[in-house]
Amino acid sequence: MTSSNDLNWILSGFAGRLPEVTQAIAVSVDGLALA
Structure with missing residues (x-):
C-alpha cells in the first residue's frame, strides 16, 4: 500500500x-482520502 507521504509530492x-x-x-x- 502507498503511504500518504508517497503521494504528497x-x-x-x-x-x-x-x-x-x-x-x-x-x-x-x-472514496477514502489517501493524501
Missing part, C-alpha cells in the same frame, strides 16, 4: 505547476 508538484489548482486530493477506489 505528486500532488504538490501537480498543484505547483498549475496556477488554477488551489487544492488537490487523492482518493482510493472506495
Whole structure:
C-alpha cells in the first residue's frame, strides 16, 4: 500500500505547476482520502 507521504509530492508538484489548482486530493477506489 502507498503511504500518504508517497503521494504528497505528486500532488504538490501537480498543484505547483498549475496556477488554477488551489487544492488537490487523492482518493482510493472506495472514496477514502489517501493524501
